[in-house]
Amino acid sequence: MITDVVSAxxxxxxxxxxxxxxxxxxxxxxxxxxxQAATKPQTLGLLLILLGTAIRLEFENAATLILxxxxxxxxxxxxxxxxxxxxxxTGTLDRDALxxxxxxxxxxxxxxxxxxxxxx
Amino acid sequence: MTVLRRWxxxxxxxxxxxxxxxxxxxxxxxxxxxxxxxxxxLFPLPLLPRLPFRPWALLQLGGxxxxxxxxxxxxxxxxxxxxxxxxRAGIVAVPLLTESERITTFVAAATALTPGSVVLQIDRAGGxxxxxxxxxxxxxxxxxxxxxxxxxxxxxxxxxGEKR
Numbered sequence: 403m404i405t406d407v408v409s410a411x412x413x414x415x416x417x418x419x420x421x422x423x424x425x426x427x428x429x430x431x432x433x434x435x436x437x438q439a440a441t442k443p444q445t446l447g448l449l450l451i452l453l454g455t456a457i458r459l460e461f462e463n464a465a466t467l468i469l470x471x472x473x474x475x476x477x478x479x480x481x482x483x484x485x486x487x488x489x490x491x492t493g494t495l496d497r498d499a500l501x502x503x504x505x506x507x508x509x510x511x512x513x514x515x516x517x518x519x520x521x522x
Numbered sequence: 523m524t525v526l527r528r529w530x531x532x533x534x535x536x537x538x539x540x541x542x543x544x545x546x547x548x549x550x551x552x553x554x555x556x557x558x559x560x561x562x563x564l565f566p567l568p569l570l571p572r573l574p575f576r577p578w579a580l581l582q583l584g585g586x587x588x589x590x591x592x593x594x595x596x597x598x599x600x601x602x603x604x605x606x607x608x609x610r611a612g613i614v615a616v617p618l619l620t621e622s623e624r625i626t627t628f629v630a631a632a633t634a635l636t637p638g639s640v641v642l643q644i645d646r647a648g649g650x651x652x653x654x655x656x657x658x659x660x661x662x663x664x665x666x667x668x669x670x671x672x673x674x675x676x677x678x679x680x681x682x683g684e685k686r
Contacts, residue, residue, distance in 0.1 A: 422599035429606035446595030479634030
C-alpha cells in the first residue's frame with residue numbers, strides 16, 4: 403500500500419516534469435533555451451519515472467533501470483553541448499534574448515586582431 | 523598483455539553485462555568477462571593514467587549533481603511557465619580552474635546538469651569556459667553563474683584531481 407502511494411507520487415511527478423519539458427519546447431524563444439527544456443526536465447522526469455517503477459519491481463529487474471538513467475545522464479550533456487555550440491555558430495540563437503554575451507565580445511576582439519576566432 | 527592493464531574497463535563492461543541480464547549467476551558472469559575481454563582486446567582505448575578513486579568524494583559529487591538536476595528541472599520549468607517566449611538568457615565567461623583536459627571534459631558534461639546551463643565553447647589556451655545560462659535577468663546574474671561554476675569545478679577537482 404505504502405509502496406503503491408510512493409511509486410504513484412514518483413510516477414506523477416516524473417510525468418509532470420516531462421510535460422513541463424515538452425511545454426518548454428513549445429514556449430521558449432530559441433534553440434538553446436528549448437534545448438534546456440529538452441534536457442533538464444526530461445532527464446529529471448525520466449529519473450522520477452524510473453524510480454517510481456523501480457519501487458514496484460524486484461531488485462533484479464530494477465537493476466537494469468540503473469543502466470537506463472546512467473546512459474541518459476552520460477549522453478544527454480554531450481549532445482546538448484554539441485547542438486548548443488552549433489546553434490551559436492549558425493546563428494539560430496536569438497541574440498536579443500541574451501542579457502550578456504561575453505563570447506561575442508571575445509570573438510569580435512579576435513576578429514579585429516585577426517586571430518582564430520574560437521578554436522576548440 | 524594490455525588487457526590485464528585495462529582491468530577497470532573489463533570490470534565495468536562485465537557489470538554492464540550482468541545488469542543487462544538482470545540476474546546474476548556464474549554462467550552470466552563468466553560470459554560477461556569473456557565478452558568484456560574480447561571487446562577490450564579488439565577495440566583498445568588509449569591507456570591514460572588512472573584517475574584517483576575517492577569513494578566518499580565521488581558519492582558527494584553524485585549527490586550534488588543529483589540535487590543540481592532537481593533544481594535545474596524546476597528552474598527551467600519555472601522559466602517556461604513564468605516567462606515562456608520572453609525568457610532571457612546569457613553567455614558568461616567562466617575562468618577554467620584546471621589544466622587537465624579530462625577534468626575539463628567532466629566539468630563541461632556536469633555543467634549540463636547545473637541549473638539552465640550548457641557549455642558553448644571551451645577556450646583552453648585562454649583558460650575560459652563560455653557557459654550559456656537560461657534565466658539571467660541582468661548582467662549582475664553573471665556573477666552568480668561564475669560562482670556556481672567555480673563550486674562545480676572545485677568539487678570535480680576534489681574528486682578526480684591529481685592531488686589536493
